[in-house]
Amino acid sequence: MGLSGEAFKNCVKFVTNLYNAYAELDCGMLEINPLFKTSDDKIIAVDCKMNVDDNALIRHADVAVLRDLSEEDPTEVEAGKYNLNFVKLDGNVGCMVNGAGLAMATMDMIKRSEEH
Numbered sequence: 794m795g796l797s798g799e800a801f802k803n804c805v806k807f808v809t810n811l812y813n814a815y816a817e818l819d820c821g822m823l824e825i826n827p828l829f830k831t832s833d834d835k836i837i838a839v840d841c842k843m844n845v846d847d848n849a850l851i852r853h854a855d856v857a858v859l860r861d862l863s864e865e866d867p868t869e870v871e872a873g874k875y876n877l878n879f880v881k882l883d884g885n886v887g888c889m890v891n892g893a894g895l896a897m898a899t900m901d902m903i904k905r906s907e908e909h
Contacts, residue, residue, distance in 0.1 A: 800834035807836040818856060819849030847873075 796804050807828075808831045822844040826901035827838045850857040862870055886903055890896045 796830070798834065800830055800836070803834055803836045807838075818843070818853060819846045820844060821846050822867075 794804065809899065811823065814820070820843050822842070823844045825838045825840070826842075827839045829839050831837060845853060845856055866881050868881055869879050888896055888899050888903070891898055
């Protein structure tokens with residue numbers, strides 16, 4: 794990133810805190826984009842997206858209460874009540890798989906078969 798001096802020290806502190814938050818909150822994903830360096834060499838997360846492991850929420854009641862079901866697709870929420878993963882897509886084809894790679898390959902095959 795080409796940082797030096799105080800900006801470098803602040804970035805090391807930021808990344809250390811980011812890692813600690815990831816580990817302590819049982820995150821499956823913690824994404825900072827974009828990261829910003831101010832003119833006085835502070836490092837700031839402008840936006841953050843994080844996902845906490847559903848199985849760990851029992852240890853993080855303070856995080857669990859932040860969930861806003863009104864911001865989620867109702868069919869995905871309903872599926873979650875039965876421990877199912879469901880992602881609503883356009884169209885009339887469904888795909889239930891156990892990983893993102895398999896999901897992409899399966900959807901590619903479905904799309905290809907529709908073209909022929």
